[in-house]
Amino acid sequence: MNCHTNDFGKEHKKEMRAVQDSMDVLSGKWKIPILSSMCYYNQRRFSDILNDIDGISNRMLSKELKELEINQLVKRKVLDTHPVTVQYQLTEHGKSLKTIINNLTDWGIAHRKVIIGK
Amino acid sequence: MNCHTNDFGKEHKKEMRAVQDSMDVLSGKWKIPILSSMCYYNQRRFSDILNDIDGISNRMLSKELKELEINQLVKRKVLDTHPVTVQYQLTEHGKSLKTIINNLTDWGIAHRKVIIGK
């Protein structure tokens, strides 16, 4: 029995599927930054998120928020004002990404030092 | 001084840039799975990684590995065999992503439970 057929290899396959499952939901340029914006404040309006994220268009923000809602990472709350206000916030499931997002923030700072220079 | 001009807001902007820096390097469907494959074993050949990741093509694997090498996350080592063998491994900088990848693995399992059913 070699390393591809034993339990070690099977565990590996399982972990590979899990990490791919995560990426199905989180990959792309904007989802993590959007979630990060909502991590920091726990209520955030559409236009605030639009302002938080450098370079995103309203079209993409709208589209990505919809997908995040479908995947139960954020919830949308419409306030009865004029004109309407919409608040977005992380669900409990969304909050379970906080550690990962904080680590990605720290890693981004470290990475810049490694690449751009010491 | 409102929340957009004080230190709290400035810190937020800084964190937003950091997380976007991370995503510039890591976003896309394949990079995290590729790194995950190399996390588990610490030496991994091209064809092994190809086998680890469900659905990836050799063209994409080749392309993504190059970008990861440019960003100093992996290193490439050619062994003098016939035909050639190529070993990939994480750099020290690449290893600094291990925590994030492990968390993403756990999160993928949890997410499947949330979405598909309890």
Next chain:
DNA sequence: CAGGATCCTATACGATACTG
């Protein structure tokens, strides 16, 4: 075995304008 070359499609993404 480890890719590169070629060709193709899908979709991610951007810009701008419009609306209740």
Next chain:
DNA sequence: CAGTATCGTATAGGATCCTG
């Protein structure tokens, strides 16, 4: 304010075949 509609480009990614 919080989107939608429309249009366009760029790139991500897939399939297949080829090579030292």
